[in-house]
Amino acid sequence: MNKRIYLTGFMGAGKTTVGHALASLLGSRATDLDRWIEEEEGMPPAAIFAVKGEAYFRRKETEMLKRATSLAGVIMTGGGIVMREENVCLLKRDGVTVFLDCDPEILVSRIQNDPSRPVAAGRTKEEIISLYKKRRPFYLSCADLVIDTTGKSVAEIVAEISGRIKTEAFGYTGACKDGGANVDK
Ligand SMILES: Nc1ncnc2c1ncn2[C@@H]1O[C@H](COP(=O)(O)OP(=O)(O)OP(=O)(O)O)[C@@H](O)[C@H]1O
Ligand SMILES: O=C(O)C1=C[C@@H](O)[C@@H](O)[C@H](O)C1
Numbered sequence: 001m002n003k004r005i006y007l008t009g010f011m012g013a014g015k016t017t018v019g020h021a022l023a024s025l026l027g028s029r030a031t032d033l034d035r036w037i038e039e040e041e042g043m044p045p046a047a048i049f050a051v052k053g054e055a056y057f058r059r060k061e062t063e064m065l066k067r068a069t070s071l072a073g074v075i076m077t078g079g080g081i082v083m084r085e086e087n088v089c090l091l092k093r094d095g096v097t098v099f100l101d102c103d104p105e106i107l108v109s110r111i112q113n114d115p116s117r118p119v120a121a122g123r124t125k126e127e128i129i130s131l132y133k134k135r136r137p138f139y140l141s142c143a144d145l146v147i148d149t150t151g152k153s154v155a156e157i158v159a160e161i162s163g164r165i166k167t168e169a170f171g172y173t174g175a176c177k178d179g180g181a182n183v184d185k
């Protein structure tokens with residue numbers, strides 16, 4: 001496995017948690033884009049949203065995704081990354097993209113009222129589920145692998161990803177076809 005592995009999915013799907021466990025199993029590096037942005041900006045995503053605005057965060061996120069193309073290992077992405085076409089192109093071109101899907105009711109229970117997740121904070125359960133449904137086709141559009149994590153432990157998810165990556169062939173055209181179109185608003 002010499003390609004990098006991108007983990008995508010909605011807020012609370014387990015990208016950060018699974019990413020560290022997967023990298024540990026594979027003996028590779030783990031890079032969480034949200035944490036990398038936090039290190040560079042000196043504040044977490046929620047504070048960047050509040051102080052500099054979401055548009056600034058999204059530009060920074062794309063910049064870091066571009067820089068991540070020089071890294072090896074597992075890259076954990078932010079929940080909104082698939083909503084920019086430029087990001088989708090990079091994900092499709094530069095690695096194996098794994099979409100961690102999950103029952104939205106479970107996602108809500110993990111993220112609702114968490115102030116560290118500015119896109120979910122203050123939203124009702126129905127609003128969060130509606131955002132999940134709107135984003136899901138975009139996660140699917142750039143996924144090489146879709147993992148339904150519902151009811152599975154982190155160890156089971158990691159074993160499934162590593163098994164499928166080793167046994168399935170992935171075709172890359174390098175082309176950017178359909179995908180995200182800056183439609184999150
Ligand atoms: N398979 C799982 N089973 C039970 N709990 C889980 C599982 N995966 C993640 N969690 C828990 O769900 C919460 C959210 O996980 P995590 O922060 O890894 O999600 P994320 O996808 O990185 O979210 P974000 O997009 O907001 O960064 C954490 O408390 C984590 O421990
Ligand atoms: O779903 C989203 O839009 C976000 C998810 C987080 O990972 C962070 O990238 C940020 O809070 C935005």
Ligand SMILES: [Mg+2]
Nearest residue numbers: 015016034076
């Ligand atoms: Mg995360």
